[in-house]
Amino acid sequence: MPNGIAIEVRDLHKNYGQVQAVRGVNFDVQAGEIFSLLGPNGAGKTTTISMLSCLLEPTQGDARIWGHSIRSDSMAVKRVIGVVPQEVAVYPDLSASENLNFWGKMYGLRGAVLRQRVQEVLDIVGLSDHQKGAVSKFSGGMKRRLNIGVGLLPKPQVLFLDEPTVGIDPQSRRSILDQVKEFNRQGMTILYTTHYMEEAQELSNHIAILDHGALIAYGTHQELVRIIGELDRIELTINAEAERVLGTWRATEGVRQASAEDGKITLLVDDSNLVLPRLFDAAILAGVRVTGIQIQETNLEAVFLHLTGRALRD
Amino acid sequence: MKALDVAYKDLLRHTRSLFVWVMVFGAPLLIAGLIYFAFSGLGSGGGQLQLPVTRVQVANLDQPGSQLGGFAAGQVLLQFLQDPDLANLLQVTAAADEASARQAVDRQVADVAMIIPADLSTALAGPGKTASIQLYQDPTLTIGPAIVKGLIDGFVDGFSGSHIASAVLAEQFQAHGLPTDARTVQTVAMQYADWAQAVGESRASGQHPAIVWQAPPRKATSTNPLADLAGKILAGQLIFFSFYTAAATAQSIITEEEQGTLARAFTTPTPRTTILAGKFLAVLLLVLGQIVVLATVSSLLFGVRWGQLPSVTAAIVALVTAATGFGVFLMSFAKSTRQAGLLSGIILTVLGMAGGLFSVGVETLPKAFAALSKMTPHGWALQAWKLSLAGAGLDELLLPAGVLVLFGAGFFTAGALMFRRRLA
Numbered sequence: 034m035p036n037g038i039a040i041e042v043r044d045l046h047k048n049y050g051q052v053q054a055v056r057g058v059n060f061d062v063q064a065g066e067i068f069s070l071l072g073p074n075g076a077g078k079t080t081t082i083s084m085l086s087c088l089l090e091p092t093q094g095d096a097r098i099w100g101h102s103i104r105s106d107s108m109a110v111k112r113v114i115g116v117v118p119q120e121v122a123v124y125p126d127l128s129a130s131e132n133l134n135f136w137g138k139m140y141g142l143r144g145a146v147l148r149q150r151v152q153e154v155l156d157i158v159g160l161s162d163h164q165k166g167a168v169s170k171f172s173g174g175m176k177r178r179l180n181i182g183v184g185l186l187p188k189p190q191v192l193f194l195d196e197p198t199v200g201i202d203p204q205s206r207r208s209i210l211d212q213v214k215e216f217n218r219q220g221m222t223i224l225y226t227t228h229y230m231e232e233a234q235e236l237s238n239h240i241a242i243l244d245h246g247a248l249i250a251y252g253t254h255q256e257l258v259r260i261i262g263e264l265d266r267i268e269l270t271i272n273a274e275a276e277r278v279l280g281t282w283r284a285t286e287g288v289r290q291a292s293a294e295d296g297k298i299t300l301l302v303d304d305s306n307l308v309l310p311r312l313f314d315a316a317i318l319a320g321v322r323v324t325g326i327q328i329q330e331t332n333l334e335a336v337f338l339h340l341t342g343r344a345l346r347d
Numbered sequence: 348m349k350a351l352d353v354a355y356k357d358l359l360r361h362t363r364s365l366f367v368w369v370m371v372f373g374a375p376l377l378i379a380g381l382i383y384f385a386f387s388g389l390g391s392g393g394g395q396l397q398l399p400v401t402r403v404q405v406a407n408l409d410q411p412g413s414q415l416g417g418f419a420a421g422q423v424l425l426q427f428l429q430d431p432d433l434a435n436l437l438q439v440t441a442a443a444d445e446a447s448a449r450q451a452v453d454r455q456v457a458d459v460a461m462i463i464p465a466d467l468s469t470a471l472a473g474p475g476k477t478a479s480i481q482l483y484q485d486p487t488l489t490i491g492p493a494i495v496k497g498l499i500d501g502f503v504d505g506f507s508g509s510h511i512a513s514a515v516l517a518e519q520f521q522a523h524g525l526p527t528d529a530r531t532v533q534t535v536a537m538q539y540a541d542w543a544q545a546v547g548e549s550r551a552s553g554q555h556p557a558i559v560w561q562a563p564p565r566k567a568t569s570t571n572p573l574a575d576l577a578g579k580i581l582a583g584q585l586i587f588f589s590f591y592t593a594a595a596t597a598q599s600i601i602t603e604e605e606q607g608t609l610a611r612a613f614t615t616p617t618p619r620t621t622i623l624a625g626k627f628l629a630v631l632l633l634v635l636g637q638i639v640v641l642a643t644v645s646s647l648l649f650g651v652r653w654g655q656l657p658s659v660t661a662a663i664v665a666l667v668t669a670a671t672g673f674g675v676f677l678m679s680f681a682k683s684t685r686q687a688g689l690l691s692g693i694i695l696t697v698l699g700m701a702g703g704l705f706s707v708g709v710e711t712l713p714k715a716f717a718a719l720s721k722m723t724p725h726g727w728a729l730q731a732w733k734l735s736l737a738g739a740g741l742d743e744l745l746l747p748a749g750v751l752v753l754f755g756a757g758f759f760t761a762g763a764l765m766f767r768r769r770l771a
Contacts, residue, residue, distance in 0.1 A: 086614045111616040122607035124356070126363045138352040139615040183611070 039064040039191050039222040040085065044094035047080050047246075054080040056246040057094070062224060062239070064190075067217050069233035070226040071333060072243035073343075078226035079119060081243070082195050085224070086116045099190050112141075115189030119196045119226075121176045122183075125169035129160045129179050132168060133186060140187040150186060157212070158182040174205030181209065191222045198232065210236065230333035242337060249340050257336050264289060265305040266335045269298045270325035271316065281315045288312075294344045301339055349617050353625025354632060357599060361633055371592050371637045375584040376644060383577040383649050401491030403428065403439045404457040406448040411468035420468040424480075424502055428461075428495075436494055449483050458491045459484045461499075471506040509539035575736070578651040582732035583704040585641050586725055587695070589634050589666055593674025594691035596630040600766065601678060601687050609770070623766055627759070631671045638663050654735035658744050662731045665748035668755030669724045676762035679769070702726035707733075724754040 040062035047055040055077045062068040070078045083089040085096055087107040095102055101109040123132045133151040142150055155161045158178040168176060177197060184192055194213065198206040213236060217223050227233055233240050234254055242250040242257070250257055271278060275293035282300065283291040287308040290301040302308040305328050316323050329335075338344060361367045405428065409421025428439045440457075442448035448460035460483040464470075470478035480499055484492040513532050520527045600623070603609035612622050642659070645651045653659045677694060681687035699705060702725025703716070720726030731747035 083610075088610055088614055108616055108618075111614060114614070116611065116614040118607050118611055120607045122611040124360060124608060126360050127356070131359070135352065135356045136611075136615070138349065139612055139617050141616060187615075 037064045038062070038097075039066075039099060040068070040224060041097040042081075042085070042094075043096065045081065045084060045091050045096060046093035047077075047084060047089060048092045054246050055084070055091075058241075058243070058246075058248045060239075060241050060248060060251055062191075062222060064222050065217070065220055066238040067213065067223045067225055067236045069237035069240045070224065070243055071228065071230060071233040071240050071337075072226075073228050075245075076228075076243040077246035078228075078243055079195055080246075082116075082193050082224065082226055086114055086193050087111055088116075112187075113190040115184035115187055115192045117181050117184035117192070117194045117197055119199060121180045123168055123176065123179050126167060128165050128167055129155065129171075129182075130164040132179060133182060136183045137186045142186065150188075154182045154185050157185060159208075174201050174208070177201050177205060177209065181212065185216070189221065191224065192216060194223060194225045196226055196228070198227070198229065230337070234333055240333065242333070242340065244337075244341050250336060254333065257333060258331050260336055261301065261331050261339050264301045264303065264331065264335070264339070265308075266329045266331050267300045267302055267305055267309070267312075268325075268327040268329060269300070269312070269323055270296060271298065272322045272324050273320075278316055278319045278321050281319060282312055285311050285315055290338050290342055292338055292342065292344045299334075299338060299344060301335055350621050350625035350628055353612075353622055354628040357596070357626060357629035358632060360599075361596065361629070367595075367633075370595065371588065371633070372640060372644075375581070375588040375641055376648075379577060379581040379584050379645060379649070382580050399491065400434075400438050401436065401459060401488075401494060402457045403437055403459045403461055403495055404442040404448040404451040405439055405461045405463065406442040406445045407463045408445065408465045409463050409467045410465045420471045420506070421463040424463060424467075424499070427502055428498065433498070437498075452483050452485055455485065458488050459495050461495065471503075471509060506539075508542075509535075512539045577645070577649040578653070578736045579707040579733065581641070581645045581649070581651060582736060583699075583707040583729065585638060586666060586670075586702070586728045586732065587699045587704045588641075589638055589670040590673060590695050590699070590725065591691065592637050593630050593634050593670040594677050594687075594695060595674075596633050597626075597671075597674040597678040597762075598681070598684060598687045598691070599629075600626055601681055601684050604770075605684060613770070619770060620767070623763065623770070627671065627675060627763065630674055631667060634670050634674075635663070635667045638666060652736070653732075654738055655740065657741040658735040658739055661741055661744045661748045662728075662735045665731055665744075665751035665755075666728050669728060669751040669758075670755070672755035672757065672759030672762065673724055674762075675766070676758035679762040679765035698723045698725050703729055724751060724758075727751050727754065 038061050040060075042058055042060050045055055045058045046053070058077070058081060060068075070081060072078050080089065084091050085098060085103060087103050087110050091104070095104050097103070098110045099113040101113070103110050124135070127135070130151060133154055134147065137147045137151055152161070155164050158181060160175060160179060160182065163171065163175065168179060171179065181194070181197060184194070197213075198209055201209075210232065213223060213225065223236075225233070225236060237254065239251070239253055240257060241248050250260060275296070275298050279291060279293055279298060282288055282298065285308065287303045288300055289303065292299050300308075300312075309326070313323060334344065361371075405425055407421040407425050409419060411419040411421075425439070425441065428437055433439075442451065442460070445460075445462050448457070448462060451457035452460045460481075462481040462483070464478045464480065466476070466478045467480065470476040480503070482492065482496060482499075484495075512535050516532050516535050517527050520532075600609065603612075603626075609622070613619055642651075642653055642663070646653065654662075674691075677691055678687055681690050701719050702723040703720040704725055707729065720729070727747045727750045731744055731751060734743050734747065
């Protein structure tokens with residue numbers, strides 16, 4: 034592994050016919066860090082991670098995982114990675130123990146080493162008491178934990194986690210995030226994809242924001258927030274359809290970006306003290322009443338809004 | 348080694364599927380069992396297929412003259428009908444006279460009354476003479492009287508030659524201007540009648556003095572016609588469901604593709620070819636297990652004798668190869684499990700029908716159908732299994748088994764290449 038870089042991505046492209054799913058992505062992940070790929074659904078996160086885990090062949094470009102090329106030395110890459118796919122990819126009709134035993138063999142583990150590792154992983158993911166039961170009877174959170182457990186079996190140098198918290202309850206989500214931090218504390222390099230900006234914010238040393246297959250921002254959380262500069266982020270609710278004022282507010286002096294989602298209108302403005310009275314005046318003229326207002330700390334959501342003009346969860 | 352791990356995992360999963368138990372073992376046995384028991388309703392006692400015994404009263408009025416040299420056609424006919432080999436078809440008793448024989452039918456003590464005329468021997472032995480055997484039957488019966496008539500036809504046919512020989516001899520005498528020598532004509536007719544009688548007796552014991560039957564050496568498989576029928580039906584079911592099992596098991600590649608486990612397996616340091624080989628191996632092993640279990644269970648339950656061990660082994664190997672190859676090939680076209688289910692259901696049913704799997708009991712099918720069946724692996728498989736059931740040796744199975752193996756190898760290669768290309 035040269036210069037302590039665990040993952041080195043260079044000019045990575047993936048095309049499906051005329052569709053460019055990933056367009057020239059470049060980034061480095063230092064060994065021992067948690068790196069997040071943040072972006073809305075369809076941004077190219079899963080395609081990127083699929084190429085890095087040698088599941089898909091890039092149309093152009095290359096990447097090195099722990100010094101091994103995904104193009105020319107894929108088997109070596111597979112020996113240093115663990116993959117946790119977005120969908121739960123385990124066998125529902127087998128038990129947790131049988132699943133881990135099978136996947137352990139696929140990673141080349143055998144005999145006593147395999148048995149010991151299966152038990153360790155069951156302990157790590159908290160399924161020791163449920164190791165004999167069929168996975169089909171597991172709760173969604175338990176399945177997710179087993180899904181992660183499979184990726185941990187080979188004690189990977191680099192762990193790819195593709196949106197591991199999608200569709201689970203807050204408690205299980207908290208548990209998974211804590212586990213990810215623990216894996217990292219033990220020295221594992223983690224590439225984490227998510228469309229939850231708060232997860233990326235909480236976990237990551239570095240974050241890359243992807244949109245429409247292209248990397249649009251890259252840095253630490255602080256570096257990314259600094260892109261916005263001194264802008265304020267205001268979240269407003271009104272007693273009517275957002276479209277009735279959105280256009281007017283977007284054109285209001287001092288407003289840099291405006292987007293509406295779930296009945297809320299999010300604005301990036303130069304100075305909230307100056308802009309807010311103008312927004313109220315425009316609302317009165319449009320016959321709309323402002324029913325709620327919140328001035329928030331600038332975050333990655335605001336960065337995405339600033340860079341793309343759209344909310345992260347659009 | 349990893350291929351074995353994949354195959355073991357697949358087989359473990361299949362053993363936990365109710366669908367697999369039902370479709371792989373339950374359904375074929377159930378169908379064969381239902382047909383077996385439906386047919387066994389026609390028979391009685393030990394599963395032997397039996398027709399009801401026809402009771403025949405024979406009034407033998409035949410009066411052979413001394414000039415016939417002891418030839419008594421009525422007595423010969425009576426003995427022929429009383430042959431022990433016909434005991435499961437006919438119960439023949441001699442009546443004192445014509446009236447008592449007819450009355451026996453009227454009183455339903457007998458099903459058929461047979462009146463042998465006084466001049467039967469003379470008519471059968473001499474030229475230019477005729478005699479009629481009268482049959483008086485219960486009008487509600489059809490099969491029994493028809494059997495009696497058929498037997499008499501055969502008997503009388505054997506003596507028709509003596510008529511012809513006598514007539515030809517008499518004509519030859521006349522053609523050469525010689526006086527007809529009645530004694531010579533009589534002697535010739537008698538010799539012919541003796542020969543016909545000998546043929547009739549020989550036929551009763553399964554021989555023919557002028558014909559030597561030859562066939563490849565085969566071990567007797569079964570003397571039970573019901574078990575033979577069940578064997579053929581089960582062979583059809585076995586073939587149909589083995590192809591179905593292979594396709595359904597190969598479908599797990601598509602299922603795993605949809606569930607994401609195949610993609611996950613491809614991210615492990617295990618070559619894709621190894622993973623696919625393991626999955627193909629599972630298909631092969633499950634089909635093999637299915638055939639062995641079904642053959643064994645049907646042998647125990649229905650008394651089916653599948654044939655000589657080398658022949659059965661060849662039939663099994665050929666069927667496993669063909670079914671596995673075709674299953675992999677078929678599934679390589681399916682884009683989803685939904686499509687796979689439709690594809691295998693339709694194609695395997697059509698091929699099964701074309702291959703003759705659902706008409707195994709019908710012996711006389713049109714030639715076009717027979718030719719069509721040879722265009723399907725199912726048809727060749729059926730031929731191989733029928734041969735084995737009939738006790739054929741390994742050399743006779745070489746052609747159908749060889750064709751099946753070629754079918755299987757070709758399909759497998761094409762299917763495996765398509766899967767490799769698709770999952771590359």
